Amino acid sequence: MKIKVLGTGCAKCKKLYAEVEKAIASSGQTVELEKVEQIDEIMKYGVMMTPALVIGEEVKSSGRIPASSEIVSWIASNAASMPQ
Amino acid sequence: MNTQEQLLPATAAPPRVIPSFGWPKLGRALLVIFAAAAWWLVYRNLESFAKWFTYQLLGMHLGSHLASAVEFLVFEAPKVLMLLTIVVFGVGIVRSFFTPERTRRILAGKRESAGNVFASLLGVVTPFCSCSAVPLFIGFVTTGVPLGVTFSFLISAPMVNEVALVLLFGLFGWKVAALYLGTGLAIAMIAGWVIGRLKLERWVEAWVYKTVTGSGQNGDDAPLTWNDRVQLGREAVKDIVGKVWPYVIAGIALGAGIHGYVPQDFMASIMGKSAWWSVPVAVVIGIPMYSNAAGIIPIVQALLGKGAALGTVLAFMMAVIGLSLPEMVILRKVLRIPLIVTFASVVGLGILMVGYLFNIVM
Numbered sequence: 172m173k174i175k176v177l178g179t180g181c182a183k184c185k186k187l188y189a190e191v192e193k194a195i196a197s198s199g200q201t202v203e204l205e206k207v208e209q210i211d212e213i214m215k216y217g218v219m220m221t222p223a224l225v226i227g228e229e230v231k232s233s234g235r236i237p238a239s240s241e242i243v244s245w246i247a248s249n250a251a252s253m254p255q
Numbered sequence: 256m257n258t259q260e261q262l263l264p265a266t267a268a269p270p271r272v273i274p275s276f277g278w279p280k281l282g283r284a285l286l287v288i289f290a291a292a293a294w295w296l297v298y299r300n301l302e303s304f305a306k307w308f309t310y311q312l313l314g315m316h317l318g319s320h321l322a323s324a325v326e327f328l329v330f331e332a333p334k335v336l337m338l339l340t341i342v343v344f345g346v347g348i349v350r351s352f353f354t355p356e357r358t359r360r361i362l363a364g365k366r367e368s369a370g371n372v373f374a375s376l377l378g379v380v381t382p383f384c385s386c387s388a389v390p391l392f393i394g395f396v397t398t399g400v401p402l403g404v405t406f407s408f409l410i411s412a413p414m415v416n417e418v419a420l421v422l423l424f425g426l427f428g429w430k431v432a433a434l435y436l437g438t439g440l441a442i443a444m445i446a447g448w449v450i451g452r453l454k455l456e457r458w459v460e461a462w463v464y465k466t467v468t469g470s471g472q473n474g475d476d477a478p479l480t481w482n483d484r485v486q487l488g489r490e491a492v493k494d495i496v497g498k499v500w501p502y503v504i505a506g507i508a509l510g511a512g513i514h515g516y517v518p519q520d521f522m523a524s525i526m527g528k529s530a531w532w533s534v535p536v537a538v539v540i541g542i543p544m545y546s547n548a549a550g551i552i553p554i555v556q557a558l559l560g561k562g563a564a565l566g567t568v569l570a571f572m573m574a575v576i577g578l579s580l581p582e583m584v585i586l587r588k589v590l591r592i593p594l595i596v597t598f599a600s601v602v603g604l605g606i607l608m609v610g611y612l613f614n615i616v617m
Contacts, residue, residue: 217469
């Protein structure tokens with residue numbers, strides 16, 4: 172599973188990254204986490220508010236830091252839907 | 256691929272899992288009424304509490320500078336924080352109805368003039384933070400929103416700020432707040448329109464127009480329940496008030512100092528109506544400065560109380576929160592310097608005219 176945190180480097184983006192790391196650890200899934208800071212890469216997702224969270228190429232949230240329970244449940248549902 | 260499709264939930268966007276309030280409806284309604292009543296009671300009694308605190312509890316002398324400052328602080332700090340909490344909560348809920356994606360869809364393809372008006376109005380209600388200025392700018396201009404219309408949005412979003420409006424209303428009454436709202440929107444509309452007419456697209460960094468903006472496949476487009484909206488309101492309060500309260504206290508302390516120690520009418524000599532140069536100076540000083548609205552308003556109040564002219568003070572406030580050096584630095588990624596200078600100048604000029612207008616009229 173690939174997760175990307177989109178953000179140009181402000182404090183909120185760093186916070187989201189930390190939250191996602193924690194969620195990944197608690198979910199126990201194998202996840203490839205990437206921080207995307209290049210603006211042209213960010214724009215490809217059609218995101219206008221950073222920070223944004225992308226799981227498996229789908230934008231799950233933008234412009235806010237979701238609750239860790241939300242992030243964990245997204246990771247779980249993404250894991251469940253992946254081909255085994 | 257087929258396996259994946261079968262295992263995905265039927266809805267396109269998975270439902271949001273938000274830790275919700277979860278109480279029965281009647282319980283929630285009662286809680287809201289109780290909280291509102293409690294808030295109102297405390298709010299009404301703040302002034303007498305401040306007087307009691309300063310003169311009875313601390314035993315200070317009526318009329319002394321320190322007593323004046325302390326009374327100001329004990330009254331204004333809780334008052335401003337309470338107003339802020341309730342307003343940020345309310346606006347958080349209003350904003351849950353708007354997203355930049357929705358704003359973009361409304362604005363794309365509108366011609367100028369109408370677009371400038373809509374963009375300025377939407378700037379007030381669309382959630383915006385200055386770190387998002389760049390993606391938002393690119394997203395707008397690459398999907399059919401004209402440059403001038405985008406600027407109208409970028410001007411009104413930080414300047415016509417719900418925090419500023421409610422604090423102005425709470426401290427100075429509805430007329431001043433309405434004035435600020437009206438002139439702020441006017442500046443956003445007209446400055447944006449002017450920039451559009453100047454046809455400055457050549458000063459946008461070339462790579463911006465080559466950027467491919469993906470379609471907004473936003474998981475957040477799933478419909479929100481009222482529970483979600485209240486939760487967003489609460490998050491907004493935690494976020495904004497949680498971040499801003501030290502600035503509010505610092506601003507009020509500074510205001511208290513001015514209130515207590517600067518002689519009456521001192522400000523009249525440098526910021527009063529007769530000093531014609533006070534407006535341009537206020538604007539020039541204010542542009543590079545940055546403060547959030549909550550922090551600057553107590554200073555505004557103290558200045559006004561000491562005889563500064565309303566137009567000059569409002570101009571100063573608009574210049575401080577509407578334009579800032581950090582914002583210019585961020586925009587440098589997508590705009591070339593001549594455009595940034597034009598942007599700051601047109602807005603600065605608008606603020607200047609508003610300042611003079613009020614000094615003459617009020």
